[in-house]
Every structure is written in structure tokens, then in C-alpha cells.
Amino acid sequence: MTKPEELIQVIWQAHEQDLVSVVRNIHETPELSQEETRACAWQADLLKAWGFSVETGYKGIATAFNATAGTGGPHVCFLAEYDALPGIGHGCGHNLIAGVALGAAVVLKNLLAHHNFSGRVAVMGTPAEEQRGAKIDLIKAGALKGVDLVLMAHPSDGATSPYAGESGIRQFMVSYTGKPAHAADCPEKGVNALDAVRLLFNGVDAWRQQLPETSRVHGVIRDGGQAPNIIPDFARAKFYLRDFDLKFLDQMQVRFENIAKGAALMTDTALKFSEIPNPYKPGIPNDPLNQAFFRLARDAGMQPQWSKPSRGSSDFGDVTYEVPAMHAYFNITRDNPDISLHSREFARAAGTDFAFSQMKKTARILARMALQFIIEQDFRCKVTNAFMAP
Numbered sequence: 546m547t548k549p550e551e552l553i554q555v556i557w558q559a560h561e562q563d564l565v566s567v568v569r570n571i572h573e574t575p576e577l578s579q580e581e582t583r584a585c586a587w588q589a590d591l592l593k594a595w596g597f598s599v600e601t602g603y604k605g606i607a608t609a610f611n612a613t614a615g616t617g618g619p620h621v622c623f624l625a626e627y628d629a630l631p632g633i634g635h636g637c638g639h640n641l642i643a644g645v646a647l648g649a650a651v652v653l654k655n656l657l658a659h660h661n662f663s664g665r666v667a668v669m670g671t672p673a674e675e676q677r678g679a680k681i682d683l684i685k686a687g688a689l690k691g692v693d694l695v696l697m698a699h700p701s702d703g704a705t706s707p708y709a710g711e712s713g714i715r716q717f718m719v720s721y722t723g724k725p726a727h728a729a730d731c732p733e734k735g736v737n738a739l740d741a742v743r744l745l746f747n748g749v750d751a752w753r754q755q756l757p758e759t760s761r762v763h764g765v766i767r768d769g770g771q772a773p774n775i776i777p778d779f780a781r782a783k784f785y786l787r788d789f790d791l792k793f794l795d796q797m798q799v800r801f802e803n804i805a806k807g808a809a810l811m812t813d814t815a816l817k818f819s820e821i822p823n824p825y826k827p828g829i830p831n832d833p834l835n836q837a838f839f840r841l842a843r844d845a846g847m848q849p850q851w852s853k854p855s856r857g858s859s860d861f862g863d864v865t866y867e868v869p870a871m872h873a874y875f876n877i878t879r880d881n882p883d884i885s886l887h888s889r890e891f892a893r894a895a896g897t898d899f900a901f902s903q904m905k906k907t908a909r910i911l912a913r914m915a916l917q918f919i920i921e922q923d924f925r926c927k928v929t930n931a932f933m934a935p
């Protein structure tokens with residue numbers, strides 16, 4: 546009988562060219578969140594050609610899709626992302642996330658067919674990670690119902706590593722309305738909304754010293770008045786609050802709103818405090834999945850390292866509350882410390898042969914993990930138990 550690695554190699558070679566061409570196309574045609582129509586169509590066409598049943602416009606989201614193959618259980622799902630960043634294209638390398646998901650799925654589909662194993666394999670296309678967080682809309686619409694395992698992998702400017710978890714995030718728009726007046730001739734007739742925003746920032750800075758190391762608060766001013774000779778009657782700031790703990794995020798939100806109210810009270814302005822939809826929950830790691838990824842990445846020569854939880858946030862966090870899941874990272878920068886995520890240099894790195902070779906290794910690792918989950922009851926129990934009691 547063929548050894549698993551040899552069989553995977555044969556399957557991979559039969560599909561690699563078409564896969565890399567789609568990944569290249571997505572890289573060369575960056576599309577922003579919720580506008581990923583071409584990326585979505587290219588992936589759907591390829592998955593159809595590979596024998597998957599594909600549903601586009603999945604759960605009413607124009608650029609989401611779901612592709613499935615196989616029958617019976619367990620049901621494993623690989624998540625693809627494919628949105629780009631304004632101005633810098635694929636500076637987060639989401640073209641490679643799509644490549645890993647499709648590559649892992651086609652390997653697993655053929656492995657299951659070869660061995661006549663029961664099991665379902667899916668690729669779910671999850672758009673708009675950078676802005677809207679469509680995974681949350683998909684979860685609300687029941688897209689993960691019946692799924693037993695979710696795997697995905699993201700390119701990285703750091704080491705190849707398992708999923709150590711990440712911060713949750715809540716986003717707020719804080720607007721103040723005052724009254725305009727000539728700033729020199731009759732300032733006493735004005736109510737200054739920019740003062741409220743300045744006091745909001747000062748209040749946050751006074752709070753910051755007492756925040757634990759796990760938290761982050763950061764904001765920008767979106768409107769701060771029109772001209773120095775007009776008392777600003779409208780000013781607005783956007784803030785992000787982050788922490789690893791959901792309950793603590795609740796407390797942070799109460800305190801932040803109180804600071805915003807205080808600034809309104811001090812300036813006699815009217816406050817509008819609104820939360821931006823789809824907050825991301827803090828991601829929870831799954832140790833058995835992480836251990837399996839670490840071992841396979843080491844065997845593949847990817848020099849994995851255990852990392853600290855990410856201080857960034859992703860809509861993947863919410864997935865970890867629904868189903869056993871892992872979001873691994875794979876290095877594509879040859880550890881060049883001058884290249885960082887969300888930069889033009891990283892976008893360039895996401896289109897190199899080295900990135901494609903790392904994508905290939907990672908896709909094959911995820912396929913092997915998924916196969917292990919499907920055929921080894923002991924592994925499946927460990928993963929599921931770790932999910933139930935993290």
C-alpha cells in the first residue's frame with residue numbers, strides 16, 4: 546500500500562498548477578472586504594472542477610461560498626479568506642489562506658475517496674475579515690451547524706506556529722454635537738464638540754495606567770471641526786477596546802462609556818455612543834490540535850515555535866466558541882525582521898515561490914490533521930473534550 550505522504554504527493558501534483566494559478570490571480574487582483582467577487586468566482590469554479598458541490602452567495606452573503614464533498618461524518622471544514630487591504634493589496638496574504646483551504650480540501654477529499662472512508666469535507670469562503678467580520682454573520686446564520694472541526698492557516702511575518710489565541714475586540718464610534726459660533730467674535734455663543742473629544746482622549750489616558758497588561762485601548766479622531774475660526778459643532782472619534790477576557794471586555798465597555806459621558810457633561814455637548822456591529826470574541830486555543838500541528842510542521846521542516854497569544858483580533862475568535870478549531874500561522878518572509886503584516890513588503894512576499902511552498906506544506910499538514918480527526922476516534926475525543934473544557 547502507498548505510504549500516506551506518497552499518496553498525498555500524487556494528489557497534490559495533480560492539482561497544484563490550477564490551485565497556484567487561482568492563488569496568483571487573487572494576489573494580483575486584490576479586492577476589498579465585501580467586494581471579493583472575482584476571488585469568490587475563481588475559487589468556486591476550481592472547486593466545482595474538482596468535484597465539490599458549491600453554493601455561492603452562501604447564507605445570503607454575496608461573496609461567501611460553501612463547497613462540500615464526501616458523505617457521512619465526521620464533517621471537517623477548512624476556512625478560506627480572500628479580502629485585501631485598501632492601498633496595499635494583499636498585505637495580510639489572504640490569497641494564501643484561500644490556497645491552504647482549497648489545497649487541504651482537495652487532498653482530504655481524494656484521501657477519503659481513495660480509502661473509501663466516511664466523512665465530509667468542506668471549504669467555506671468567509672469574506673471581509675478585515676472589515677465586516679463575515680464569519681460572525683455566517684455563524685449567526687447557522688453556517689457551522691453540523692461541522693465537527695474547523696481548520697485554517699494564516700501567513701505570518703513571524704515563526705510558523707500553532708494557534709495561541711488572540712484578543713477580542715469591540716469597536717465604538719463616539720460623536721459629540723455642540724453649537725457653532727465665530728471663534729473670535731462671539732465664542733461665548735458656541736458649544737465646542739472638539740473639546741469633548743479631547744477630554745475623551747484625556748479620560749482614556751488617565752484610565753490606561755490602571756488597565757491590566759492584557760488590555761489595549763486605541764482611538765483616532767474622525768472629525769474635529771472645519772476651521773479654526775468656527776467653534777466645532779461636531780466631532781467624532783473611533784475607538785477599539787481589546788482584551789483576552791470577555792467579562793473584562795464588558796467592564797471595559799462600561800468604563801469607556803462613562804468616560805465618554807463625562808466628556809459630554811464637562812462640555813455641555815450631546816453624546817452619541819454607538820457600537821459598530823460584529824465585535825470579535827477572544828480566540829480560544831485547542832491544545833490537541835495545536836500539538837498535532839506543531840509535530841507535523843516540525844516534520845515538514847517548517848521550524849515551528851510556540852508563540853504568545855496574538856494582540857490582534859480576528860473574526861476567527863468567534864469560531865472557537867462554536868466548534869473545535871485551529872488557526873495556525875505559517876512564515877512567508879524567511880524570517881526577515883523588516884517585513885511586517887499589513888505592509889506593501891508583506892503583500893509582495895505573499896506572491897513569491899517561497900510563500901507558495903509554505904502554503905503547500907501547510908495545506909498538506911491541515912489535510913493530515915483532518916484525516917486523523919476523521920479516522921482516529923481517540924484523537925477526535927481529545928480534541929472535542931478540549932473544546933468542551935478549554
Ligand SMILES: [Zn+2]
Binds near residue numbers: 639
Ligand atoms: Zn489577516
